[in-house]
Amino acid sequence: MTMLLTQxxxxxxxxxxxxxTVMWGQANAEPLPLTxxxxxxxxxxxxxxxxxxxxxxxxxRPEHADxxxxxxxxxxxxxxQLAKAGVLEILPCHYSELPRMIRSGALRIDVxxxxxAPADEHGRYSLGLAHEYLLPxxxxxxxxxxxxxxxxxxxxGERYLYEEDLDAILHTxxxxxxxxxxxxxxxxxxxxxxxxxxxxxxxxxxxxxxAIPEAVVQALADHRDLGVHSGTIGDGVAALIERxxxxxxxxxxxxxxxxxxxxxxxxxxxxxxxxxxxxxxRSTDYTHHPQVLAAHDRLVAINSAIEVDLTGQIxxxxxxxxxxxxLGGAVDFLRGAHRSRGGLPIIAxxxxxxxxxxxxxxxxxxxxxxxxxxxxxxxxxxxxxxxGLSLRRRARRMxxxxxxxxxxxxxxxxxxx
Numbered sequence: 001m002t003m004l005l006t007q008x009x010x011x012x013x014x015x016x017x018x019x020x021t022v023m024w025g026q027a028n029a030e031p032l033p034l035t036x037x038x039x040x041x042x043x044x045x046x047x048x049x050x051x052x053x054x055x056x057x058x059x060x061r062p063e064h065a066d067x068x069x070x071x072x073x074x075x076x077x078x079x080x081q082l083a084k085a086g087v088l089e090i091l092p093c094h095y096s097e098l099p100r101m102i103r104s105g106a107l108r109i110d111v112x113x114x115x116x117a118p119a120d121e122h123g124r125y126s127l128g129l130a131h132e133y134l135l136p137x138x139x140x141x142x143x144x145x146x147x148x149x150x151x152x153x154x155x156x157g158e159r160y161l162y163e164e165d166l167d168a169i170l171h172t173x174x175x176x177x178x179x180x181x182x183x184x185x186x187x188x189x190x191x192x193x194x195x196x197x198x199x200x201x202x203x204x205x206x207x208x209x210x211a212i213p214e215a216v217v218q219a220l221a222d223h224r225d226l227g228v229h230s231g232t233i234g235d236g237v238a239a240l241i242e243r244x245x246x247x248x249x250x251x252x253x254x255x256x257x258x259x260x261x262x263x264x265x266x267x268x269x270x271x272x273x274x275x276x277x278x279x280x281x282r283s284t285d286y287t288h289h290p291q292v293l294a295a296h297d298r299l300v301a302i303n304s305a306i307e308v309d310l311t312g313q314i315x316x317x318x319x320x321x322x323x324x325x326x327l328g329g330a331v332d333f334l335r336g337a338h339r340s341r342g343g344l345p346i347i348a349x350x351x352x353x354x355x356x357x358x359x360x361x362x363x364x365x366x367x368x369x370x371x372x373x374x375x376x377x378x379x380x381x382x383x384x385x386x387x388g389l390s391l392r393r394r395a396r397r398m399x400x401x402x403x404x405x406x407x408x409x410x411x412x413x414x415x416x417x
Contacts, residue, residue, distance in 0.1 A: 075317070075323035191380050293340065
């Protein structure tokens, strides 16, 4: 029988055991009252392990490591403070591997906490703002605790839940978290214009997170019949659907609908997605599946990075020893775009950061993407298409798109290739 929780009686001790690993929806999908209660009750609950996505809240802070162990696939969002304090364990894996790891028990999830939209007339609770890796966790978790939020958008998706799927329910009515808006600067807009110039009408887009992908969306306003199949979508995608730029009409998979794993935007995106069949939520098993991606004609994967070396190796994880990014799904989508008919695997980044070049002779962090998976590298100075090029020819093309003040230095480094 499903337990009914209330704000005044939100005792989690009957549901969570010492030593459990707890997971919840990331970003705006975080069931905030539940996560806050868990943190507040941490000493009474015993030591726990928390599997975090990208947090848009400060529910988990470094001082909470007195009774909580933090692990995540990324150092983004509020995780940066945890990483800086040395209390965040990083799980180095491709995003597409998370479902397999959860199902196999390599990443054991004991307790899953969800934010759901209220049940419809058929008794179906919607997963609302996120599907992604929550679906395999639903298969394996011992306990599922749901915040049923009246303000959570009811979205169409791969799976719906019924009351019998839930061990405990907390009813709320609060505005879901929102993803902070990014304001692209002139460099990002210049890069975005170059990327947009590569995109043909009728292409299907995958968009990463950050200022450059957001700027690219804005730069595509005059395109026609674009489609979207992406791990995440934000406000910009909703705006292009409303303008008739994104129609999904020419997609060779899931024609007519935008496919995403998680919604990361503002309340405007939440309102747009509510009961809107044009947006279909899917699990990571689907959004990042190599065969699904390769089946899309003209799949354009647009992601960013911290730095790229002269041969095409990409660091998307750390800066000056600080873990701030992720392996994430970039490699999954780059490989999918390589295999797509007419696809474009794109990494876009500014040529410099302060007094440092972001086109480098040797990476200052890990190899997040091997050079064999590199495709097109775009900066504000141009496009380097590395496909089919030898190491020496790659280096020449990379130097051409580097910031002019660093080109001589890079040319000297390239002499040994």
